[in-house]
Amino acid sequence: MKKNNEKRNLISIEILGLLLGLIWLAPFYLMIVNAFKTKRDIFSGVLGFPEEPVFANFVEAFIDLAFLKSLFNSVLITGLSIAIIILFSSMAGYALARNKSKMSGIMFFIFVAAMLIPFQSVMIPLVSIFGQANMLNAGGLIFMYLGFGCSLSIFLYHGAMTGVSKSMDEAAIIDGANRFQLFWFIIFPLLKPISVTVGILNVIWIWNDYLLPSLVLSESNATIPLKMFYFFGQYTKQWHLALAGLTIAILPVIIGYFFAQKQIINGVSEGAVK
């Protein structure tokens, strides 16, 4: 009897979960079905399937978004930012964790404390300084991402270093390696799991960032979110095109999530709980 009850309970929980899941997906459903409709179709009803799917919306949105170019800009800027954040933060995390001096403690504190500063509090002088240095471009943006991304990353690497035994260092030094060889060939590979976490956390944030690129980049070298903003402004009231554009814009993320969902969820959980 009790077993049966429990089973029935689980089934009702399962059904509840699936219903909630459908509610969660509803916004995406509404976006996609309406992206396939004509303007008139949308006007006569948004809930159902299109009478006849229209693909022209996607073609037009693809062209107006300059999608391949925006995608290229997003990939380039995100990729380079992540690469330097991972490289430089892991080096710093290693150096700070292996050095037990007061100076090192102060430096670590400054890096962590900087996380308290919201972006808006440094935004205006940042744009002013970079503007005067003629650095309001993709290169400047990538450097800014290093500055904003390194705090959390150093914190995570610093924590992960406690799991790397000091005898590694000693053995390598005895074998004649210098600090850089030791780091690059021994320590950095051991930090790979945390590098994946750091990479995922920073990709999610940098890929989707809108405000900073909007202050730094021009429309011709816009990333996807920035281009989407211009695009949407152009097509307010033309939902069929706007929705097709939105669908295209989130496609790379959905594809990425499909292939790496486990790592992404684990990475986020690791970063959030630490």
Add this chain to the structure above:
Amino acid sequence: MQNRSLAFWLFLTPVILGLGIVVVIPFFYGLFYSFTDWNGITADEFLGFENYINLFQEDEFMSSIWFTVKFAIVTVILLNIMGLGLALLVTRNIKSSNLLRTVFFMPNLIGGLILGFIWQFIFISVFGDIAGLTGIEGLNGWLSTTNTGFWGLVILTAWQMAGYIMIIYIAYLENIPKELIEAAKIDGASSFQRFKNITFPLVAPAFTVSMFLTLSMAFKIYDQNLSLTNGGPFNSTQMVAMEIVRTAFSDNQMAYAQAKAVIFFLIVAVIAMTQVYYNKKREVEM
């Protein structure tokens, strides 16, 4: 690795330059210029606290702070209830557990700007359509009043972030020893009693973590605000982050906007410090 060693400093140089030039210098630079009539390039006059006095008398700024505070209170409560609820759901022994985790978490991966645009369509067209079908007038014009605009932002944020908070609660739920629950079951504890006496106390630390995250997230929200309501109608759904961007780059009042940004920093810092303080206090008790 010694302080004096060249290697120590070489390893740190890139991040010192990064953090220094991007965060630390602009922070103090901005702090100084908030006391002047700075226009983004030059400042002619030192004004003392004039900018600060003015901003506390400005209705638009004060109402943006008040709106943000209300938003933060509602979203923190809602997100924690939803996050814990979803976490309890997907940690049960159900078949669709992994699929559901993936689905609930999905909105987090897509930027707030894009999500705001999607929900703009839902609140305007879909809600309008449902109002037409069901005759519920209240669903019309959701983004055109302050009150419904507020709830629109809350719904969007809850839908986006609940999956993230869920992940945090899952991490703590999965650390609860199975034997503890089993023993309570054998002793005849009902599922409510098990939740109240075992699960809830053991996931309490997750609440501290997620409260910190949700609070600071709610205060710093910008993209969703911009793309969903654009602050309208009449700036009544404009949150602090957006108010600062507008003052700086639409109204071109750099020093004044920077003073607002300093106040913004103080609010966020006080919240974070209070959190850490209580966190530490509780850890000692436990």
